[in-house]
Amino acid sequence: MPYSRAFLSFWASREIAALGNGILFVALLAWTYNTEEKAIVVSIAMVALLLPPFLLSPLANHLVQGPRSYPVAILARIATIAALWPLLNAASAKDQWLVLAAVFAAAIPITFLRTSNRSLARSLVERERRNTAKQTLADSRLLTLIVAPAAAAVIYDMRDFSLSALPACAAVAIGALALSTLLMLLARPSHWDIDTAEKPSLAAELALLQQGMLTLWQRPLLRSMAALQLSATLLAGGLAVVQVALMIWGAFTSAENVGFVLAAQALGIAAVAVGRRFLRSELPANGAIAAGLGLISAGIFGLPVSDGLRIAVPCGFMIGLGLGLSGSTFRTFAQTLAPVGKEHAVRAALAMAMEAMAILSAILLGPLTDGLSTRYAASLLSVLAALLALYSFGAAPNPDAMQTEGEVAHTTSDTLYDVGVDVPAATPAR
Numbered sequence: 001m002p003y004s005r006a007f008l009s010f011w012a013s014r015e016i017a018a019l020g021n022g023i024l025f026v027a028l029l030a031w032t033y034n035t036e037e038k039a040i041v042v043s044i045a046m047v048a049l050l051l052p053p054f055l056l057s058p059l060a061n062h063l064v065q066g067p068r069s070y071p072v073a074i075l076a077r078i079a080t081i082a083a084l085w086p087l088l089n090a091a092s093a094k095d096q097w098l099v100l101a102a103v104f105a106a107a108i109p110i111t112f113l114r115t116s117n118r119s120l121a122r123s124l125v126e127r128e129r130r131n132t133a134k135q136t137l138a139d140s141r142l143l144t145l146i147v148a149p150a151a152a153a154v155i156y157d158m159r160d161f162s163l164s165a166l167p168a169c170a171a172v173a174i175g176a177l178a179l180s181t182l183l184m185l186l187a188r189p190s191h192w193d194i195d196t197a198e199k200p201s202l203a204a205e206l207a208l209l210q211q212g213m214l215t216l217w218q219r220p221l222l223r224s225m226a227a228l229q230l231s232a233t234l235l236a237g238g239l240a241v242v243q244v245a246l247m248i249w250g251a252f253t254s255a256e257n258v259g260f261v262l263a264a265q266a267l268g269i270a271a272v273a274v275g276r277r278f279l280r281s282e283l284p285a286n287g288a289i290a291a292g293l294g295l296i297s298a299g300i301f302g303l304p305v306s307d308g309l310r311i312a313v314p315c316g317f318m319i320g321l322g323l324g325l326s327g328s329t330f331r332t333f334a335q336t337l338a339p340v341g342k343e344h345a346v347r348a349a350l351a352m353a354m355e356a357m358a359i360l361s362a363i364l365l366g367p368l369t370d371g372l373s374t375r376y377a378a379s380l381l382s383v384l385a386a387l388l389a390l391y392s393f394g395a396a397p398n399p400d401a402m403q404t405e406g407e408v409a410h411t412t413s414d415t416l417y418d419v420g421v422d423v424p425a426a427t428p429a430r
Helices: 005-036 039-063 066-089 093-123 127-158 165-184 202-218 220-249 255-278 285-305 309-336 343-372 374-395 399-405
Strands: none
Touching: 005 039, 005 066, 005 093, 005 127, 005 165, 039 093, 039 202, 039 220, 039 343, 066 093, 066 165, 093 127, 127 165, 127 255, 202 220, 202 343, 220 285, 220 309, 220 343, 220 374, 255 309, 285 309, 285 374, 343 374
């Protein structure tokens, strides 16, 4: 049975908006670094992107449920267009604070957009086809992650990698959001799933987060895995800042090269997702996490010595493999280690903690990169990844330990409705 026209319109609308946002995100990081050649400006831009979702997600989960999600999905796209409009005139370094303010303003409706997308996706698909739809949306988002940085690089090449490239990328993003809004008009659900129609109160959302935090702290295995995952999030957030400075003013400065390296990273993440789907055997948790962090360490170590695509692209692919391998294993254990009935609370609490860690990482790594130079900062992150890989052998639980704790009595399905292009942090959706 094929998908409904409403779902196909929603699917197209979602990916077109994500593609535009992804192109703008890559251009934004490059532009902010170009203005003063300082990583701290990239840090400020990252915080501007990450802070609204961190603060507003509980409110969005409370407000955007059931029938409300459809008008919110449309209004959020229109509000994002309005917030991004000033970027069309950002052609010089003096517009830096205007750009950062516009980014912060756009991140607010994007937070509600992500929540409405998840609610709509559940209501536009019959229950028996929901798992297939999840996988379809996840696959298309991985493709978007690969295409967006390459498209941004092409636009930057057309503009000679200058500050005038940001308005061009902003125009593409605004056009994509406008087309996405038109397609969303065709995606109104004919009915609403009963689960999405039950709106939790804001107090209940906050209580859920508190319950999840307490569970993470009280369960030894969960606490150990959460500490390791938060450390890896600190590493990934720092990599986002250091990598921009390294690739623009480091060993290779071509915009085309930057795009290919970022696309190679996304390709590595996609390769892990495809491999896990078709390979029946799983690596032990500590082995998978250690291998992922080891690949990240090796990839980061190779980037500062890259003299072109011959080394840089394989390094980017290795980093992507590492992010995909460690990230997918973390998600699996967040599901299987949570006590029965508290899975959603643990997932929400861990997501909020990871978003807080990503913000902290952006705040710390900007000044550190400027103080140490990009090469030293990259070396520091490489050493941190290697140490975390060694630590994970003892910290990550094995199946026998999990069974001894009595914490594996169930398996929950991971939500794949939102796979972070809108907000550039490798954190699960709450």
